[in-house]
Amino acid sequence: MGTQKPFLAIDGVSKAFGGIQALYQVSFDVQERHIHALIGPNGAGKTTLFNVISGAFPPDEGSIRLDGTDIQGCPMHELVRLGIARTFQNVELFAGMSVLENVLVGCHSRTRCGLIGAMARWPWVVREERRARQRAMELLDMVGLADSAHKRAVDLPFGWQRLVEIARALAAEPKLLLLDEPAAGLNAVETEKLSRLIQHIRASGITVLLVEHDMNLTMDISDRIVVLDRGRKLAEGTPREIQSSDAVMEAYLGKKQ
Amino acid sequence: MSSRARLYSTGIFALGIVAVGLGVSNPYEQQLLTIIGIHTLLALGLNMLMGYAGQISLGHAAFFGLGAYGTGIFTTHFQWSPWASLPVVLVTSCLVGYAIGRPILRLSGYYLAMGTLGLGIIAHVIFREWDTFTGGASGLVGIPPLVVGRLVLGLGRTGFFAVWATVVLFFVLCGRLVDSRIGRALRALGDSPGAAAASGIHTAHLKAVIFSFSAVMAALAGYLYAHLLGFISPSSFDFLMSIRMVTMVVIGGMASIWGSLLGASVITLLPEWLHVFSDYEMMAYGLILMVVMIFLPQGLTRGVLDAFQRARTLRGAASS
Numbered sequence: 014m015g016t017q018k019p020f021l022a023i024d025g026v027s028k029a030f031g032g033i034q035a036l037y038q039v040s041f042d043v044q045e046r047h048i049h050a051l052i053g054p055n056g057a058g059k060t061t062l063f064n065v066i067s068g069a070f071p072p073d074e075g076s077i078r079l080d081g082t083d084i085q086g087c088p089m090h091e092l093v094r095l096g097i098a099r100t101f102q103n104v105e106l107f108a109g110m111s112v113l114e115n116v117l118v119g120c121h122s123r124t125r126c127g128l129i130g131a132m133a134r135w136p137w138v139v140r141e142e143r144r145a146r147q148r149a150m151e152l153l154d155m156v157g158l159a160d161s162a163h164k165r166a167v168d169l170p171f172g173w174q175r176l177v178e179i180a181r182a183l184a185a186e187p188k189l190l191l192l193d194e195p196a197a198g199l200n201a202v203e204t205e206k207l208s209r210l211i212q213h214i215r216a217s218g219i220t221v222l223l224v225e226h227d228m229n230l231t232m233d234i235s236d237r238i239v240v241l242d243r244g245r246k247l248a249e250g251t252p253r254e255i256q257s258s259d260a261v262m263e264a265y266l267g268k269k270q
Numbered sequence: 271m272s273s274r275a276r277l278y279s280t281g282i283f284a285l286g287i288v289a290v291g292l293g294v295s296n297p298y299e300q301q302l303l304t305i306i307g308i309h310t311l312l313a314l315g316l317n318m319l320m321g322y323a324g325q326i327s328l329g330h331a332a333f334f335g336l337g338a339y340g341t342g343i344f345t346t347h348f349q350w351s352p353w354a355s356l357p358v359v360l361v362t363s364c365l366v367g368y369a370i371g372r373p374i375l376r377l378s379g380y381y382l383a384m385g386t387l388g389l390g391i392i393a394h395v396i397f398r399e400w401d402t403f404t405g406g407a408s409g410l411v412g413i414p415p416l417v418v419g420r421l422v423l424g425l426g427r428t429g430f431f432a433v434w435a436t437v438v439l440f441f442v443l444c445g446r447l448v449d450s451r452i453g454r455a456l457r458a459l460g461d462s463p464g465a466a467a468a469s470g471i472h473t474a475h476l477k478a479v480i481f482s483f484s485a486v487m488a489a490l491a492g493y494l495y496a497h498l499l500g501f502i503s504p505s506s507f508d509f510l511m512s513i514r515m516v517t518m519v520v521i522g523g524m525a526s527i528w529g530s531l532l533g534a535s536v537i538t539l540l541p542e543w544l545h546v547f548s549d550y551e552m553m554a555y556g557l558i559l560m561v562v563m564i565f566l567p568q569g570l571t572r573g574v575l576d577a578f579q580r581a582r583t584l585r586g587a588a589s590s
């Protein structure tokens with residue numbers, strides 16, 4: 014495994030907010046087509062790392078390489094084009110739009126029609142729109158929400174909204190998908206479906222970086238796990254190694270006095 | 271709205287305009303209707319920015335004035351044909367709109383309101399003070415009318431049709447825009463800028479593009495206004511005009527194409543019908559904005575539709 018070129022290389026990334034060191038010199042590699050989990054207690058810096066990778070803000074120091082290219086300073090929309098898509102911990106769907114439209118927004122980076130094209134409705138624009146709709150419906154079918162395509166996204170149950178977000182992220186045809194606590198608020202049946210969905214996504218060639226508190230799910234589907242605690246990388250390894258690590262147990266169950 | 275519903279409603283609207291245009295022969299009413307049309311263009315353009323992309327502008331009279339003074343100066347000082355100045359005015363407002371929009375729309379909320387307010391004030395000062403070209407406070411006179419073949423477009427029936435044909439054209443264009451990749455991106459931006467950016471939307475560029483589009487529409491309205499009236503003065507492009515535009519959008523309803531028509535009608539007709547209104551115009555707009563925002567935040571169009579829907583649901587529930 015060490016010989017393989019990493020798909021995502023996170024190298025010495027730090028980020029502070031005022032006095033809070035949200036990330037401190039975090040380094041790890043993610044291999045292509047892996048499901049790589051990022052776990053850690055509340056406030057460990059998991060979402061902050063997602064924000065840094067997806068370009069919401071730059072790290073104070075350190076570098077991030079995607080498929081060999083340094084993506085430092087790339088604006089968000091450019092990173093989406095390069096193949097990074099994400100979901101949000103607190104589901105951020107477009108409230109005024111239908112489920113289908115939400116997913117169509119995800120197609121933005123893979124379609125080209127501009128302001129003039131939209132008003133002129135050239136034949137290629139009509140074709141592009143039709144293809145995008147078809148693709149969006151396929152994705153909704155994949156996450157099991159094709160029947161709700163025309164409902165308002167925010168009227169769906171919370172668990173389904175997470176699925177809409179995943180479909181929207183997939184519409185950008187990412188190479189790397191960042192999922193921030195996708196199982197939060199899901200019941201056991203839904204979590205089981207989500208588990209299969211994530212494995213299906215990986216099987217289609219997408220690398221998944223997963224933040225998740227549901228340990229059964231994480232241990233079940235991850236190839237590798239990184240543990241963060243108060244901004245630092247505490248441990249890294251296979252699910253088995255992590256489960257048997259004292260340091261991790263301490264971070265989760267509290268320090269022995 | 272589905273594209274078919276949009277097509278039908280636009281068709282009916284166009285027929286309605288033809289009927290009104292042929293039916294109304296009182297010059298005062300024709301003039302009033304023409305002004306409503308010009309205001310509808312202003313409201314529609316601003317609604318694309320405010321209602322869809324969620325970005326406010328308290329200085330859009332600047333672009334209304336840019337169109338009017340631009341063509342006024344070209345056609346009076348330089349004796350251009352109005353048709354030659356049309357593309358120049360539109361391209362200029364497009365470029366100026368983008369160039370101003372790109373930096374100013376990095377601001378948001380109160381700061382954006384203040385920034386655009388400043389833009390409107392600066393533009394108004396230029397219109398008023400640069401007398402060599404703009405004629406200063408007394409205005410610019412002798413702007414030639416538009417001529418099509420042997421038809422001279424004045425404030426009567428001809429002007430009515432010129433303006434309302436433009437309105438119908440832009441209803442179609444904006445309708446298409448709203449139902450497109452760009453329209454969705456605009457609404458996404460209005461709903462959640464963070465998620466929009468994470469979906470691959472270049473938000474800074476898109477904001478500037480729609481600001482520029484609304485600037486072009488305002489400039490086109492200004493162009494028509496200048497050539498139909500033949501006379502312009504800075505007071506038509508002041509802060510109050512910007513507020514009027516915002517009020518039209520808010521009354522008609524954010525993100526509502528038809529609402530722009532309603533908002534423009536209300537704001538044009540109110541001062542005509544209630545003469546006391548003219549003395550307290552500013553106060554009245556303030557009051558209207560407050561009342562609408564508190565009771566019908568979706569605007570009149572949506573508010574009334576919602577009330578209608580509720581009444582129907584209630585009646586349905588009662589009868590079953």
Ligand SMILES: Nc1ncnc2c1ncn2[C@@H]1O[C@H](COP(=O)(O)OP(=O)(O)OP(=O)(O)O)[C@@H](O)[C@H]1O
Pocket residue numbers: 030033034035053054055056057058059060061062102
């Ligand atoms: N934008 C921000 N501004 C200020 N502080 C922030 C910001 N984002 C995160 N933080 C702080 O950084 C630390 C790490 O937060 P982060 O959201 O990354 O944790 P997390 O691991 O995702 O936790 P959780 O499991 O609760 O989601 C926290 O102390 C948080 O308060």
Ligand SMILES: [Mg+2]
Pocket residue numbers: 059060061102
């Ligand atoms: Mg988090």
